[in-house]
Amino acid sequence: MESSFGEYLRQQRETREFSLDGISAKTKIQKKFLLALEKDQYEQLPGLIFVRGFIRAYAEQVGLNPEQTLLRFEEYLKETKPALSGPKSGPIPQKSRAWVWGLAGLFVLILIGLVGSLIWSLKKNPAARVALPAPARPSPGQGGAVATSLPAPVRSLQSVSPPFSVSLKANELCWVLTTIDGKAGKEMMLYSEDSFKIEAQEKLSLLIGNAGGVEIVINGVRLKPIGGHWKPMRFLIPEDLPKYLPEKFEKPAPKTPEPKPESTKPQ
Numbered sequence: 001m002e003s004s005f006g007e008y009l010r011q012q013r014e015t016r017e018f019s020l021d022g023i024s025a026k027t028k029i030q031k032k033f034l035l036a037l038e039k040d041q042y043e044q045l046p047g048l049i050f051v052r053g054f055i056r057a058y059a060e061q062v063g064l065n066p067e068q069t070l071l072r073f074e075e076y077l078k079e080t081k082p083a084l085s086g087p088k089s090g091p092i093p094q095k096s097r098a099w100v101w102g103l104a105g106l107f108v109l110i111l112i113g114l115v116g117s118l119i120w121s122l123k124k125n126p127a128a129r130v131a132l133p134a135p136a137r138p139s140p141g142q143g144g145a146v147a148t149s150l151p152a153p154v155r156s157l158q159s160v161s162p163p164f165s166v167s168l169k170a171n172e173l174c175w176v177l178t179t180i181d182g183k184a185g186k187e188m189m190l191y192s193e194d195s196f197k198i199e200a201q202e203k204l205s206l207l208i209g210n211a212g213g214v215e216i217v218i219n220g221v222r223l224k225p226i227g228g229h230w231k232p233m234r235f236l237i238p239e240d241l242p243k244y245l246p247e248k249f250e251k252p253a254p255k256t257p258e259p260k261p262e263s264t265k266p267q
Contacts, residue, residue: 005076006040009055009069013038013062027057028172028192028213034058046230049209053173053189160219160241162202169195172213172229179205190214204237211235222246 024031036044037054045051052070059069168176170190178185180200198204208214211227218237223244227233
């Protein structure tokens with residue numbers, strides 16, 4: 001009989017003849033995290049939120065009931081109280097809104113120190129506004145014809161101004177908490193290839209547990225990566241947008257030189 005929760009997972013996986021490499025490929029969870037899970041080395045995992053997400057994904061891949069496997073893990077937590085690297089909340093009652101907001105509050109407190117320096121940096125160095133280049137003035141040509149030379153169109157920050165339509169797609173397991181127009185939104189765990197869409201009239205706050213594991217598209221514009229893998233981050237819209245817009249927004253095409261009128265001398 002298995003001696004721990006991790007041993008239980010390992011035995012169930014080997015009985016069903018699944019490899020860690022195969023599970024890692026399907027779930028996009030790094031193999032080192034799966035090994036830590038099977039060895040009960042929870043201090044090496046990103047945090048309790050992710051541990052539960054890993055367990056659910058692991059169970060689904062090897063054919064176990066995810067809810068029953070999570071309940072088994074909760075019993076293991078009660079009995080052994082293992083060291084955990086993330087927020088150490090107690091067992092989660094299913095569909096408990098109180099747990100959702102309580103956990104979110106703990107998570108926010110932990111992230112204050114991490115995101116404080118980033119927010120301070122953005123306030124000290126606000127990104128410059130992007131302006132459209134002025135069209136070139138027409139120059140007179142022969143026979144009274146007017147020749148014009150217009151620069152190529154350049155998209156500006158107006159393209160990503162309110163209202164906001166934000167799409168998120170997960171490439172790895174990722175926890176997200178949204179605050180829409182200053183009101184509490186929703187909390188969710190995204191698995192690889194999961195996606196969802198949010199609408200906000202004025203502003204949006206995203207608390208992302210794995211900043212490198214999501215792709216963000218705002219008003220049809222795909223942003224640059226906002227952070228590293230398995231690194232938590234708070235992303236504020238529109239405050240943080242200038243930093244993550246693609247290059248064509250940050251570097252408008254140069255203005256066309258203004259042509260000099262031809263000089264005419266009396267004959």
